[in-house]
Amino acid sequence: MKKPYSSRCVSFLTENPNLSGLYILMLVDKRELRYKGTQVAYYVVCKRKLWLFSKGISYEHTSEWVALGKFLDEQSFKRQREDDFYEEPVRIDFITTEEGIVVHEIKHSTAIESAHFLQVKYYLYYLRSKGLKVSHGVLHYPKAKKIQKIYLTEEDISFIEKTLTEIDKVLKLPKPLPVEEKPYCKECAYFEFCYG
Numbered sequence: 001m002k003k004p005y006s007s008r009c010v011s012f013l014t015e016n017p018n019l020s021g022l023y024i025l026m027l028v029d030k031r032e033l034r035y036k037g038t039q040v041a042y043y044v045v046c047k048r049k050l051w052l053f054s055k056g057i058s059y060e061h062t063s064e065w066v067a068l069g070k071f072l073d074e075q076s077f078k079r080q081r082e083d084d085f086y087e088e089p090v091r092i093d094f095i096t097t098e099e100g101i102v103v104h105e106i107k108h109s110t111a112i113e114s115a116h117f118l119q120v121k122y123y124l125y126y127l128r129s130k131g132l133k134v135s136h137g138v139l140h141y142p143k144a145k146k147i148q149k150i151y152l153t154e155e156d157i158s159f160i161e162k163t164l165t166e167i168d169k170v171l172k173l174p175k176p177l178p179v180e181e182k183p184y185c186k187e188c189a190y191f192e193f194c195y196g
């Protein structure tokens with residue numbers, strides 16, 4: 001059963017009546033996103049990881065790095081996130097508005113920034129493809145005290161469309177791609193599976 005819109009969401013819509021239709025459309029349509037933003041990011045990070053994650057193969061997050069990330073993720077921007085708009089696999093961390101929707105994503109490390117950029121651009125792409133007016137995205141790195149603004153270009157759109165096609169191909173494979181040594185493998189939740 002779908003979670004009803006939260007009181008925070010309802011009060012936001014009440015305070016911004018001109019955005020009500022837009023937000024309701026967005027909240028509904030986000031449920032139809034074919035791929036999670038995480039999957040799009042994993043395409044850049046590691047195609048083997050993309051496959052494992054997408055097939056529901058998960059491992060206990062034992063590395064300190066992953067634990068730190070989880071902690072930061074839970075603590076940072078707690079106020080904005082304490083009352084989520086919806087309960088769905090696809091989650092934009094939070095949204096504000098300027099001259100259109102501003103998508104915010106919180107990350108604990110800048111190590112795989114290119115994947116984070118693509119994830120946020122994917123959200124912008126998706127919302128825009130639904131006819132919504134998007135402004136830009138903001139990546140927050142609370143640990144590094146860094147903020148990155150992200151804009152969606154025509155080149156990005158064609159890259160995202162190609163990426164989605166490539167994700168389809170990876171997920172049709174009967175087994176994951178072989179281990180490909182990456183500098184961040186030791187911090188990956190699948191490290192023991194891949195190297196054990």
Ligand code: SF4
Nearest residue numbers: 046049180185188194
């Ligand atoms: S440990 Fe390395 S090869 Fe294995 S899934 Fe993670 S990033 Fe990919």
